[in-house]
Amino acid sequence: MLAVKVPKREAENARRKLIELGVLARGYAVRREGESVLFPVTEPVEGFELLEADFERLERRPHSYREVIEVPDEVRPLLPNSFDIIGEIAIIELPEELMPYGKAIGEAILRVHRHIKAVFAKGSKVSGEYRVRELIHLAGEKRTETLHRENGIRLKLDVAKVYFSPRLATERMRIFKKTRPGEVVFDMFAGVGPYAVLLAKRAKLVFACDINPWAIRYLEENTRLNRANNVVPILGDVREVAGRLKADRVIMNLPKFTDRFLKEAMLSVKDGGIIHYYGFGPEEDLYSEHEAKIKTIARELGFTVEFLEERKVRPYAPRQFNIAIDFRVLK
Ligand SMILES: C[S@@+](CC[C@H](N)C(=O)[O-])C[C@H]1O[C@@H](n2cnc3c(N)ncnc32)[C@H](O)[C@@H]1O
Numbered sequence: 125m126l127a128v129k130v131p132k133r134e135a136e137n138a139r140r141k142l143i144e145l146g147v148l149a150r151g152y153a154v155r156r157e158g159e160s161v162l163f164p165v166t167e168p169v170e171g172f173e174l175l176e177a178d179f180e181r182l183e184r185r186p187h188s189y190r191e192v193i194e195v196p197d198e199v200r201p202l203l204p205n206s207f208d209i210i211g212e213i214a215i216i217e218l219p220e221e222l223m224p225y226g227k228a229i230g231e232a233i234l235r236v237h238r239h240i241k242a243v244f245a246k247g248s249k250v251s252g253e254y255r256v257r258e259l260i261h262l263a264g265e266k267r268t269e270t271l272h273r274e275n276g277i278r279l280k281l282d283v284a285k286v287y288f289s290p291r292l293a294t295e296r297m298r299i300f301k302k303t304r305p306g307e308v309v310f311d312m313f314a315g316v317g318p319y320a321v322l323l324a325k326r327a328k329l330v331f332a333c334d335i336n337p338w339a340i341r342y343l344e345e346n347t348r349l350n351r352a353n354n355v356v357p358i359l360g361d362v363r364e365v366a367g368r369l370k371a372d373r374v375i376m377n378l379p380k381f382t383d384r385f386l387k388e389a390m391l392s393v394k395d396g397g398i399i400h401y402y403g404f405g406p407e408e409d410l411y412s413e414h415e416a417k418i419k420t421i422a423r424e425l426g427f428t429v430e431f432l433e434e435r436k437v438r439p440y441a442p443r444q445f446n447i448a449i450d451f452r453v454l455k
Pocket of ligand 1: 253254255287288289292312313314315316317318319333334335336339360361362363377378379
């Protein structure tokens, strides 16, 4: 094929120039010949020595498990484009029609993503007080404990015993950026501590409550792993804890039932403090219902609220979003 020949010392500049001109032929290994380097090109290029040469084809590594999986053509369009990765564990949502191919899908994921050691399918929706789901083992190691890295912290957790979603990483960073040194934070539904441990890097003190003993066990371990000595893990029902402490910032990450805990959150925040409220809302009217509930509880307690920011956090279900509302409480 057509090639340009350049002295070795000019190779890097030549490569950049050929890319810039859009003439470097992709998928071939560049060749060295004595003190020269040969680049494959798609058309003649002015200012370079041109010649004919053979090049070895580069084997392209597949980017997606969908490139290596073998399934019947009729189910191929159902293969999900994405899946969650928590540490070394992949969790994929498969429609019923793909379940018979679960093992093959799991093995394809392991082949393409070398850092993944175990693959599970979602076996149910997140449910119950602990907000966990059933998992179906598809391939790889039969283990559910892993170490996940996010926003510069390390989180040990068991995906079968506690709630954890890597899709909230950006939202957690948003709250971290709002946190000011010296603040007292109350994380009402802390899980294994992705908010609490992160915010502890800035806040003076973080109270982190959860009703799931496994979550608190991992939270304790995660405070040690990240030297977050200013996190106070509290095992129990937040209804019994709230009101006994006062915080500048309260995080309510239990979107399915947040509204049921508004009174506790408002009693726990200082005058002028901020509450980060999460919920689910339909696309056509994401916030109104939640705003109304927030105003009602505030009125009952004799407080007023000032809405600061509202945003979609992530899609949740068709035409449904996980939303966040930040508001200030004035007492
Ligand atoms: C959606 S998860 C969020 C966990 C964590 N904030 C995160 O981002 O991974 C909600 C958590 O609230 C806990 N929870 C549910 N009801 C509770 C209650 N009444 N008191 C304290 N924690 C509760 C669950 O065990 C679960 O870990």
